[in-house]
Structure formats: C-alpha cells, structure tokens
Amino acid sequence: MRGAAQHISSQRTPFGHMPLQQQFIFKSAPFKECHASTIAETATGDLMAAWFGGTKEGAPDVGIWASRSRSGRWTKPVEVAKEQDTPCWNPVLFLGPDQAMWLFYKVGANPRSWSGAYLRSNDEGRSWSAPVILPAGLLGPIKNKPILASDGRVLCPTSVESYRAWTGWVESLNPDGTNWQRFGPIAYPGTNCGLIQPTLIEINPGRVRAFLRSTKLIGCICVADSMDGGRTWSPARRTVLPNPNSGIDAVRLSSGAVAMVYNHTDCARTPLNVAISHDHGETWGKPKVLEDGAGEYSYPAAIQTSDGLIHATYTYQRRKIRHCTFTEDWLNE
Secondary structure, eight states, rough: TOOOOOOOOSSOOOTOOOSOOOOOSSSOOOEEEEEEEEEEOOTSSSSSEEEEEEETTTTTTTTEEEEEEEETEEOEEEEEEEEBBBBBEEEEEETTTSSEEEEEEEEESSSSGEEEEEEEEESSTSOOOOEOOOOOOOOSSSSOEEEETTTEEEEEEEEEEEEEEEEEEEEEEOOOOOHHHHEEEOTTBBBBBBEEEEEEEEEETTEEEEEEEEEEEOOHHHHEESSTSSSSOOOOOOOOOOSSOOEEEEEEOOTEEEEEOOSSSSSSSSOOOEEEETTSSSSOOOOOOEEEESSSSEEEEEOOTTOEEEEEEEEEEEEEEEEEEEEEHHOOO
C-alpha cells in the first residue's frame, strides 16, 4: 500500500527517489482520541501543527494541542487551549502578513452551540496570548485555513451547522484583527442543508473559488465562485470528486495548480487521496493514494511551504495525527 509509514530525517532536504514521505507527529500522548488537525509554516520555515484531543470528540476534557517541527522532528504535544467543562474543536493555524501566528478554534458543547475563539503568538507558537472569544455570529475559519486576498483582507472559510441548515459562509477581517464582516451564504440550489467547511483559493485578484464538503444528500465535493473578493457567491455546483460527508482541503500551488486532499469515496472515510487540477478545479487528475486501509483517515489540512514541498496532516484512526510530504511532480505522474 502506498500509505506505508516512513520516517523522514528532514523536511527541507531534496527528495531523491521518495516522492511521498510520511510520519506520525507523536507516538504517544496523554489523550485517548484526536481529530481535526491543521498545519502552517512559521516565519523561519519551521512547521507547526495543532488538533483537538481528549477522551473523545465532544467530551468536556477536549482541548487544543500543538507541536512544532524542525528538520523532521516534532516536539512533544502541548495543550495550548482549554475551556473548563466544555470541549474545544477544529483548530486552524494561519501565519499573518505581520508574521504573527493565529490559532483559531471553536468552543461549545456541539457545533450548533459553538463560539469562535483565537490565540495569537508573536514567537512562532512558543507562547500564546490569552484567548479571545469572538462576538456571537462570528466563528472564524471553521476547519480550513484562511487566505490572504490580493486586496489585503484575510478571508476565512466558515460554515454553520444549525437545525436542518448546514451552509457555507466567508468571514473577512483585516490582518490586525479588525473589521470582521460576514458574506454569503454559499448554498446548493434547492437545499439549505447540504454544504459546510469550505476551502478557498484566489484564482486571480478578486476571483475567489470555494470548494465545499457536502452531506450524503449531494455526495460529492461542490464548488462556488465569487467575482468580488468573496462578498457575493454563485450557487454551488457539483464537481466530479466524491465526498462521504467528510472534511477536505485544497491549496493553490505556486505553479497555479490546485491540490485537493479528500476521501475519494461517497460512503466512508477511507481511502484518503490527493488529486491535482491545472484548471482551478474544473477537471482533476487521477487521485493518488495516501491511505487505503480499513478504518478512518480523514479531515486533512494542506499547505505548500516556501521550498515548494506540499504538506498534509490528517486524522489516523482517531488515535494519531499523521504528517505527509510530497511533490507536485508526484501528483503529475
């Protein structure tokens, strides 16, 4: 199987004949289960990852945990956010243009009762500010990373899971954390209970595209477009990529291509795959396999680092977080 574990000696060295490399971020941890990872590159080229961990998803002891990597060595996980008797969810890391690292996350008994929150770090995640709870109605990025738009705004892909209504939105803010605004909805025609957890790319200045996770009612990844910087949105339409009501993430590469990490099935959270598109997601190449064993491999996060490598983290059987690194050339093979 192509998803066999391999430990890498360095994330910054040439690949040679190994276009796909994988490692676990930790071998053991003080929490029983973990999920919903995120990854970002720091200002100095290290990597940072975060996820939620505790007894099980939704348990009162679930907090946000984080680890840093330099030269392929991940530090021991540290709990960086916790609310008393209330679970934390879905961290999202984002390096702002001022080089401050943001850690967005959600707090609440379940997704219908979430409040958005964030921490900021000015030392690449070595220390964090006190938590800031966002005003009611604002959640921040719900699962996937924000993007810095060409007009200087930070665009956060978000969504709301309320009673009989799952819908995507976009929130924008200035890089200093001011002037929050909310735009949308991003919906599939004929239903308000179909799409959540967008992932964003900017195709060219002002033209933003959202890919969204769907419920099994729709059964595939959907796409919607904005021609005014994320303020108004077209109706969502289906892509050819299946989706089993599980998280996805896309990243626009420096070449202009788009890499999508997702479960290429409409019924399970395995296999976990990555595919490339050279026309902004209109058509896709044959998906590569990251994992195809029994169980759950899900909720990927994907970035391209300054050295051109593509990185993804994802849930591995709810017990660990796996990090993989691959090249665009491998996706094009």
